Amino acid sequence: VFEPRNILVTGGCGFIGANFVRYVARNHPHAHITVLDKLTYAGNPENIAGLPPSQVDLVVGDICDVALLERIVPGHDAIVHFAAESHNDNSIANPEPFIRTNVEGTMRLLEAARQHDVRFHHISTDEVYGDLALDDPARFTEDTPYCPSSPYSASKASSDHLVRAWVRTYGLRATISNCSNNYGPYQHVEKFIPRQITSIMEGARPKLYGTGENVRDWIHTEDHSRAVWAILTRGRIGETYLIGADGEMSNITVLRMILQLMGQPEDAFDWVRDRPGHDRRYAIDASKLRAELGWSPMHTDFASGLRNVIDWYAEHRDWWAPAKEATEARYRAQGQ
Numbered sequence: 001v002f003e004p005r006n007i008l009v010t011g012g013c014g015f016i017g018a019n020f021v022r023y024v025a026r027n028h029p030h031a032h033i034t035v036l037d038k039l040t041y042a043g044n045p046e047n048i049a050g051l052p053p054s055q056v057d058l059v060v061g062d063i064c065d066v067a068l069l070e071r072i073v074p075g076h077d078a079i080v081h082f083a084a085e086s087h088n089d090n091s092i093a094n095p096e097p098f099i100r101t102n103v104e105g106t107m108r109l110l111e112a113a114r115q116h117d118v119r120f121h122h123i124s125t126d127e128v129y130g131d132l133a134l135d136d137p138a139r140f141t142e143d144t145p146y147c148p149s150s151p152y153s154a155s156k157a158s159s160d161h162l163v164r165a166w167v168r169t170y171g172l173r174a175t176i177s178n179c180s181n182n183y184g185p186y187q188h189v190e191k192f193i194p195r196q197i198t199s200i201m202e203g204a205r206p207k208l209y210g211t212g213e214n215v216r217d218w219i220h221t222e223d224h225s226r227a228v229w230a231i232l233t234r235g236r237i238g239e240t241y242l243i244g245a246d247g248e249m250s251n252i253t254v255l256r257m258i259l260q261l262m263g264q265p266e267d268a269f270d271w272v273r274d275r276p277g278h279d280r281r282y283a284i285d286a287s288k289l290r291a292e293l294g295w296s297p298m299h300t301d302f303a304s305g306l307r308n309v310i311d312w313y314a315e316h317r318d319w320w321a322p323a324k325e326a327t328e329a330r331y332r333a334q335g336q
């Protein structure tokens with residue numbers, strides 16, 4: 001078992017990164033975490049506020065900044081790399097930052113990890129595998145061929161290939177995880193679940209893309225954090241692990257659950273323009289992670305998870321309200 005003492009977490013002020021930092025601070029208090037985050041529109045220092053300064057430091061900066069990496073990487077025994085441009089719709093509107101942060105940024109971190117012999121864990125997505133037909137019984141496994149659809153998923157696929165090359169060519173001690181759609185607290189209001197919840201809270205109607213039949217495989221972000229910790233500390237070097245909690249659901253089903261939980265009629269939403277190239281279905285077979293590392297999800301009741309998330313957004317209006325109007329303005333410009 002590898003027990004990291006000084007962990008560099010990139011993107012630790014974003015949704016999943018911040019949940020991971022909070023998870024580690026709570027469950028592994030012997031570990032010190034340095035968060036490296038550029039604080040883009042998606043990063044918010046509030047997401048890690050209140051954690052003991054003896055456990056967590058924030059460095060505001062860009063993963064593409066070689067001089068900065070040279071200064072802060074030495075002394076860390078692990079890098080957990082969450083930082084990314086993460087939203088498909090943004091990548092369709094403007095792909096450039098996705099290539100810079102997700103591809104070039106990952107290369108810069110890999111180089112720093114190689115130079116200083118630091119264990120590396122790369123956070124990626126199931127979207128690198130493309131999509132499945134709605135009626136296909138198959139699910140993604142670690143052997144599914146890469147076939148990304150959007151500029152975002154192509155940039156994440158590129159980053160995965162870079163990590164593999166650094167393992168094979170330079171012997172970097174690295175692992176990769178590809179996770180399905182996360183939900184939980186601190187998720188940006190541009191994403192499906194928080195967008196709909198906060199729109200209803202503002203008296204606006206949710207917006208469903210296309211037919212609403214697209215399927216996503218939902219996992220609670222805390223189960224993602226537990227899986228990442230298991231892979232970081234006990235995973236085999238050079239391996240990829242898929243992370244998913246058997247949470248397949250169509251978008252329209254999720255939306256109707258949100259409407260019902262919030263006391264709205266089930267048809268109180270608008271159909272809007274579909275996402276270009278919209279992936280139909282994602283589905284994860286997490287057998288390898290379950291069998292090798294003994295991981296299984298704790299949040300298996302999606303309806304109660306969703307209720308907790310609705311409560312969280314109700315209690316944290318000050319956190320999301322400042323981003324809401326700008327986000328909706330961007331969507332309006334795209335007809336979504």
Ligand code: NAD
Pocket residue numbers: 010011012013014015016017036037038039040041042043044061062063064081082083084085086087101105123124125126156178179180181182183188
């Ligand atoms: P997010 O957009 O909420 O957060 C991304 C964070 O990275 C932000 O804090 C942002 O400020 C930071 N960042 C962006 N560019 C940076 C740069 N150049 N230098 C330093 N920091 C930078 O994203 P998220 O949803 O939390 O996703 C985190 C990771 O998990 C990503 O790698 C994403 O591809 C992956 N992932 C996400 C999901 C999901 O459902 N959201 C599922 C699977 C994998």
Ligand code: TDX
Pocket residue numbers: 086087088089124125126127180181182190191192193195207208209210214215216251275
């Ligand atoms: O308003 C909306 N209406 C709608 O119908 C939005 C924002 C989305 N959708 C649909 C598109 C997708 O089918 O809901 C589904 C989920 O959309 P997103 O929240 O944008 O997530 P997705 O595109 O599936 O990607 C997410 O999971 C994989 C994350 O954003 C990625 O970072 C991760 O890699």
